[in-house]
Amino acid sequence: MNFTSALLSWYDQHARALPWRGSRDPYIIWVSEIIFQQTRIEQGTGYFLRFTERLPDLASLAAAEEDEVLRLWQGLGYYSRARNMLFTARHIRENLGGIFPSDFDSIKKLKGVGDYTASCIASICFGQVHAAVDGNVYRVLSRLSAEKTPIDSTRGQILFKKLAQQLISLDRPGDFNEAIMDLGATVCKPRNPACSVCPAMTMCKAYEMNLQAELPVKAPALKKSASVMNYLLLKKGEDILIQKREGKGIWNGLYELPMVPGDLDTSALVAECISLYGFEPGEMKEINRVKHVLSHAELDIRFYEIKANIPVSLSETRLLLVPAKSIDQYPFPKPLVDFLF
Numbered sequence: 001m002n003f004t005s006a007l008l009s010w011y012d013q014h015a016r017a018l019p020w021r022g023s024r025d026p027y028i029i030w031v032s033e034i035i036f037q038q039t040r041i042e043q044g045t046g047y048f049l050r051f052t053e054r055l056p057d058l059a060s061l062a063a064a065e066e067d068e069v070l071r072l073w074q075g076l077g078y079y080s081r082a083r084n085m086l087f088t089a090r091h092i093r094e095n096l097g098g099i100f101p102s103d104f105d106s107i108k109k110l111k112g113v114g115d116y117t118a119s120c121i122a123s124i125c126f127g128q129v130h131a132a133v134d135g136n137v138y139r140v141l142s143r144l145s146a147e148k149t150p151i152d153s154t155r156g157q158i159l160f161k162k163l164a165q166q167l168i169s170l171d172r173p174g175d176f177n178e179a180i181m182d183l184g185a186t187v188c189k190p191r192n193p194a195c196s197v198c199p200a201m202t203m204c205k206a207y208e209m210n211l212q213a214e215l216p217v218k219a220p221a222l223k224k225s226a227s228v229m230n231y232l233l234l235k236k237g238e239d240i241l242i243q244k245r246e247g248k249g250i251w252n253g254l255y256e257l258p259m260v261p262g263d264l265d266t267s268a269l270v271a272e273c274i275s276l277y278g279f280e281p282g283e284m285k286e287i288n289r290v291k292h293v294l295s296h297a298e299l300d301i302r303f304y305e306i307k308a309n310i311p312v313s314l315s316e317t318r319l320l321l322v323p324a325k326s327i328d329q330y331p332f333p334k335p336l337v338d339f340l341f
């Protein structure tokens, strides 16, 4: 039996009974995923129940006053999540005919929705094959494969997303995503994973090599003056390539140009670009360099104008090709605002 079928058989018997489980309503799944982005299940379940009892669908949320939405959110923190939801509900009402978008790319474009949430909604509600990778999933995958690339590095995020995408069930993508999250939450826990009852035990490399306690690996804290960010300005006709930042690092949720980290010479930069984004820069010219100081880090930011063939399908990546004249609709961090506008 392979990992995917073992996981799904286990899930059929051990799925957690959560209030939104079984729902295929994108509104319900969206609300649950946004609430639980930064909140543990035990803490957030009461909020989820109150929120969906008072605002049971998109129309009721779109019609709600901001004060009421924030009151329902009170105590959960990260209030921008609630504001983004209200904005998005009104956007869907006014611009999308009141119907929640049903394809992954359109879901991912909604304000406050990243790759993870879009993957959950697309797979659970619409059966689309998009792997959702959160902290629990990173842990399971890094142990399963004994992969030591830091899970919070750009390379790690790309690598584990690819691995999840290779493993996801084509028939039951939503169940697969929920199952691997449940496995991480209830069996493959951060400390003392219950390997003896894990459906993946016989195929788990960390178990085989007794590496459970050492995985997943996290990147060392950002050292001041040690961070170089290479931004790639790539235009195709009137369009420009951007991506949304995700994870726990700086500027989470904001947009940026494709970025390659590290103090690299041109050939290393080209190699990293191919490895991270799947395209090879044909020409590359450094056009600007700035220092940006944060409380905990000093960034050396380099901008390169590049020419390259953009891969036809961007949907498996975090990249978005958007009209250059509308990039002011996307929030960018200060150094990119200074560069782009």
Ligand code: SF4
Residues within 6 Å of the ligand: 140, 143, 144, 187, 188, 189, 193, 194, 195, 196, 198, 199, 200, 201, 202, 204, 205, 206, 207, 212
């Ligand atoms: S065998 Fe242990 S370490 Fe491996 S996935 Fe299962 S619980 Fe995690």
